[in-house]
Structure formats: structure tokens, C-alpha cells
Amino acid sequence: MNDLKNRILEMVRDDLTGIEAALIENLKPNVELVSTVARHILFSGGKRMRPLLMVLCARMCHYQGDYDKTFSIIFEYLHAATLLHDDVVDEALMRRGKPAAHHLWGGAAAVLTGDFLLARSLAIAAETHNIRIIQTISEITENMAQGEIHQLMRKGDLHLSEAEYLEVIRRKTAVLFQGACRVSALIADAPASWETALSDYGYHLGMAFQMADDLLDYTDDSLALGKTVGADLREGKLTLPVIYALNAAGSEDRLRMEAIISNETFSTQDFQALITYLHRYGGVAYTQQQASAHIQAARTAIARFEPSPTRELLMDIADYTLQRKG
Amino acid sequence: MNDLKNRILEMVRDDLTGIEAALIENLKPNVELVSTVARHILFSGGKRMRPLLMVLCARMCHYQGDYDKTFSIIFEYLHAATLLHDDVVDEALMRRGKPAAHHLWGGAAAVLTGDFLLARSLAIAAETHNIRIIQTISEITENMAQGEIHQLMRKGDLHLSEAEYLEVIRRKTAVLFQGACRVSALIADAPASWETALSDYGYHLGMAFQMADDLLDYTDDSLALGKTVGADLREGKLTLPVIYALNAAGSEDRLRMEAIISNETFSTQDFQALITYLHRYGGVAYTQQQASAHIQAARTAIARFEPSPTRELLMDIADYTLQRKG
Numbered sequence: 001m002n003d004l005k006n007r008i009l010e011m012v013r014d015d016l017t018g019i020e021a022a023l024i025e026n027l028k029p030n031v032e033l034v035s036t037v038a039r040h041i042l043f044s045g046g047k048r049m050r051p052l053l054m055v056l057c058a059r060m061c062h063y064q065g066d067y068d069k070t071f072s073i074i075f076e077y078l079h080a081a082t083l084l085h086d087d088v089v090d091e092a093l094m095r096r097g098k099p100a101a102h103h104l105w106g107g108a109a110a111v112l113t114g115d116f117l118l119a120r121s122l123a124i125a126a127e128t129h130n131i132r133i134i135q136t137i138s139e140i141t142e143n144m145a146q147g148e149i150h151q152l153m154r155k156g157d158l159h160l161s162e163a164e165y166l167e168v169i170r171r172k173t174a175v176l177f178q179g180a181c182r183v184s185a186l187i188a189d190a191p192a193s194w195e196t197a198l199s200d201y202g203y204h205l206g207m208a209f210q211m212a213d214d215l216l217d218y219t220d221d222s223l224a225l226g227k228t229v230g231a232d233l234r235e236g237k238l239t240l241p242v243i244y245a246l247n248a249a250g251s252e253d254r255l256r257m258e259a260i261i262s263n264e265t266f267s268t269q270d271f272q273a274l275i276t277y278l279h280r281y282g283g284v285a286y287t288q289q290q291a292s293a294h295i296q297a298a299r300t301a302i303a304r305f306e307p308s309p310t311r312e313l314l315m316d317i318a319d320y321t322l323q324r325k326g
Numbered sequence: 327m328n329d330l331k332n333r334i335l336e337m338v339r340d341d342l343t344g345i346e347a348a349l350i351e352n353l354k355p356n357v358e359l360v361s362t363v364a365r366h367i368l369f370s371g372g373k374r375m376r377p378l379l380m381v382l383c384a385r386m387c388h389y390q391g392d393y394d395k396t397f398s399i400i401f402e403y404l405h406a407a408t409l410l411h412d413d414v415v416d417e418a419l420m421r422r423g424k425p426a427a428h429h430l431w432g433g434a435a436a437v438l439t440g441d442f443l444l445a446r447s448l449a450i451a452a453e454t455h456n457i458r459i460i461q462t463i464s465e466i467t468e469n470m471a472q473g474e475i476h477q478l479m480r481k482g483d484l485h486l487s488e489a490e491y492l493e494v495i496r497r498k499t500a501v502l503f504q505g506a507c508r509v510s511a512l513i514a515d516a517p518a519s520w521e522t523a524l525s526d527y528g529y530h531l532g533m534a535f536q537m538a539d540d541l542l543d544y545t546d547d548s549l550a551l552g553k554t555v556g557a558d559l560r561e562g563k564l565t566l567p568v569i570y571a572l573n574a575a576g577s578e579d580r581l582r583m584e585a586i587i588s589n590e591t592f593s594t595q596d597f598q599a600l601i602t603y604l605h606r607y608g609g610v611a612y613t614q615q616q617a618s619a620h621i622q623a624a625r626t627a628i629a630r631f632e633p634s635p636t637r638e639l640l641m642d643i644a645d646y647t648l649q650r651k652g
Binding site for chain 2: 031032033034085088089090107108109111112113114115116118119120122123125126129131134135138139141142144145146148149150152153
């Protein structure tokens, strides 16, 4: 597993360096508070997954220009803006092992810096003068806001359906991955079939990524993510492992699970008991299967391209998504 | 004064009806929470100043299409998004005589609905397929975020300069007025000289509007605005009447004023004393003069057009900006 991670990191080292440089360059001219808050969220161990996907997909489309790194920042900015606002919304304590931005600089600074990053993303998109790119970026931001709102509305609702969960993660996560992969084809002026293939790859990767992320909340690796143990549950967010297990459990065990979920101050013992139920009623296994199926679909989408080192890298990234610990 | 207001309202009645219809139409397809929160902020006595300016300026440019009302919504959405986020940022209690949205539905819903309205604005802009319009809208959002952040950074700072104040109100208010007037020329494909004239009109009108708004905090008409008396001061916002008076006062009175301003729980008596200082040291008169000068500049800009009922209406709106009580 570590071999896979190391192989990927080795292959993308130069790309990551370029993305970091573009991020630093782009943040420079801004006022102190924006720079400070934005740096805190942008330079605290993010994996640069979204800009990296954009750069690699542009390479798949034989993109020759030098705008890909600058442009890829959009997807990190949109991601960071969402994290800043989500942490305010969820009253989260920690993010990537550090205190959440709003705890250090206040909710006001976190909200406004998020607004700035959102606005900046759209300004970078507008620089391309490409209507389809601009429309894609504006659709992503709209979907992300709607996904977050949908999630907020269903907060704490024990009857959240699998279909609703899928719609929420599609909008709040998969659409951004999909957009990052799709616009690389637009920026490279690639054929429509390539755009569709990369778009499909990004969508399925994003769905699997969020499911894997949601599973991490119920493993012993929460610390590796720098998250509070059981954070999703404490925030009233029902995710697939829980939704599936609740539906599969008999009425007696369902009531026991509901009691733990509804109790805002559940103990570590309660949480361990819940994890046992999630395994017993197949919630963990089902989520793993669904994530695997999406990864398989992502691989199939990218298999339409001729073999190349970049294609293999995208395949590796898909595989690694299922295995990551943080 | 009421004559002027009534004359304006009579002239724009059909336009306002069209703008209201477009707003209602555009909000329809959204989820319940977004609609509820957005309706609260959008349909609580807003004057529709920004969309109205866009529609009237488009008429100045002989715009013949039927997209002006739909497009004008952008400026009301951007305004509403800012109000939602600002009220969270400022921990404001009231807005237009009603409880602020975050008090009714929580900060989370207010932040996310603001994000949605921001995203929706950009989606409507993208529908025009006009790069200059899209760039103008993206520049407006960037400036507004930066203006708000600048204001936040200087919160409670007794040494805020007039130049900094002007820069803040330019970004957070005037740029939006300016943009609403400018894009009407772009949507009508009008000559560059018309675009400049309308842009200048909007800029000066916006500067005067904000100065007049800041003055209202120090008059007896706060109740008409549905604001808390002395709200700006309680939020640590120094505006032109205070900045000017602080600089004009002798050191003894300056200290007295600073004591009131720095005291977060100042009494009504303290506040009345401060208003007396603002008059004594010319803060009120100076702000009125500066606002008047901007209105004069707005009138001069629009005077470049041939006389017409719409031009007279824009002149009337400029004059009314100085006189409004809410």
C-alpha cells in the first residue's frame, strides 16, 4: 500500500511543486488577513488532489500551454473556500490536525476569506475567456452550495435515505472532481469523447473518494486525518455506513443505534458499540463495495485512452483512493 | 422631498414589478431552506436600487432585448449574499426591522444561502456568454470580499484614515452600483463612451449612497431603517462623520469621543453626546458635502447623454440618494 502511495508521489513530484508555486504566487498580492487565513487552510497538509487531477488530465489531452498550473488553483481555492465555510457551519474544532480557522481568527474572517477564494476562483476562470469553462466553474459552485444546504437540512435526520446521501456527496464532492477533470479537456481543446471520459473518471473518483472519507470516520485512523473521533456523527451527518446498517438492523438494534446517534455527548464506548453494529449489519462492507464499484467505473472511463504513463498514474490514483488512511 | 420619492416610484412602478417577478421566478426551483432564507432577505423591504439602476441604464442605451430584468437580479443577489454574510460577520441583530436571518435559521443557513446566491449570480452572468460582463461580475465579487475584509481588519481601530474609509466603501458598495450601471451598456452593446459615462454615474452614486447610509446611523431616523441605534459604532465601524470629527477635535474632546467609541456598552446619553461632537467638529457637514460632491459628479456623468425622461429619472434618483431616510 505504501508502495502505491510512494510510486504516485514520485511520479507527480514536479507537478505538485508547480502547483505549490502557483498557489503561493497567486496569494501574494492580498491583504494580510486573507493571506494568513488562506495560507492556514491552503498550506496545512492538503493533498492537492483536485489541482493535480486537472494537471494530469490536461496531460492526457496533450495540453501544451503553460496555464494549467495557474488554472488548477481554482479547484484548490473552491475546495478551501468550502472547508472554511463548512467548518463555521459545522462548528468544527479541528481541520487536518490544527485548530479550524474560525477558532483562530473568528467566524467573520473565515466566512469572508472563503468568499474571497470563491470570487478569486471565478476571476481565474474568467481569464480563460472560455465560456464553457466559466459555465462549468459556476455550475460547480452552485452545486456545492446546494449540496451543503441539502446536508444541513437533513442534519440529525435518522431517516436520510441512501439516494439522498448519494445526491449530497455528488454535489458537494464529486462535481468538483468531475469539473477538475472535465475542464482539462476544455482547456486543451480536446475532442468531446475525451471530455466525457475524463468527466466520468472524475465523477466516479469523487464519489469513491467521499465514501472512503466517510468510512474513515468509523475506523481507528481518525487521528491520522487530524479529525475528532466520530466527528461526522457529532455534527449530525449520517453517512452511508450508518444509513445502510440502520436499514439492515432489526428493530431492537436499530433503536440501540439510534440512541447512540441521537445522543450528542456519546461516549467512546458508545461509539465503539456503534462501529460493531456498522460491521455486523454490513454498513462498512457495503460502503467499501460501492466505493470499489465507483473506482472500477473510473478505471473503465480512463481505459478508453491509449496506454501511457499518465493513464497508469490516474489508474493508480483511483486505486489509492480506496486505500488511503488520510 | 416626498414629492421626489413619489415621482420616482411612479416612474419605475412597471420596472419594479418586472424585477419582482424575475426574482420570484428565479428563486422557485430551489430547495426549501434556500428559498426561505433567500426570501427573508430578498423580500423584506429592499429598494431594488441596484437592479433598477441596471434596467434604467439599459434603457439609456436603447437596449431592446427582454433579458434585462432577469439579468438585473444578479445585482440584488450579490447585495443579498453580502447582507447575509455581513450580518453573520457583524453579529447583527436586526436587518430592515426584522431579526437578521442568522438569528432565525442559524449562521449555517445564512452562510450557505449567501454562497448559493453568489454562485447563482455568476451562473446568470455566464448565461450571457459575454466575457466582459462575466469579468465585471467576477471583479465585483472580488472587490466586495476584499472591502469587507479590509473593514473587518480595521474594526475598532480609532486611527482609520479617510483614505482607507473611501477605499472600503468603494469596494464594498460603489463597485456594485458601478457594475450594475456599466453592464447595462455591455448588454446593450453600447458605445464605449456611454459605458464610461454610466460607469462613472454608478460609481459616484454608490459612494454618495454609502456616505448617506453612514450618516443615517447618526440621525434620529435609525428606526426608519430598522437598524439598532448606533449599530455601526457598536460593530466597531468608524465611518466618515466620526473619522472627520475625531481629526478635527482638540485633544481633550478627541479623548472624550474615543472613550465613547471604545466603550462597547455606551449609553443612549453617551451616543447623544457623540452626535453633538460630530456636529460641533463638522463631521456631519463634511460627510454631507462629500456626498453632495459625488452626486454632482454623478449628474455630470449622466449629463453627457441627450435629455430624455430616463435621464431625468436617473438625475432624480441621484438627488433622492442625499435625502432618503431609509
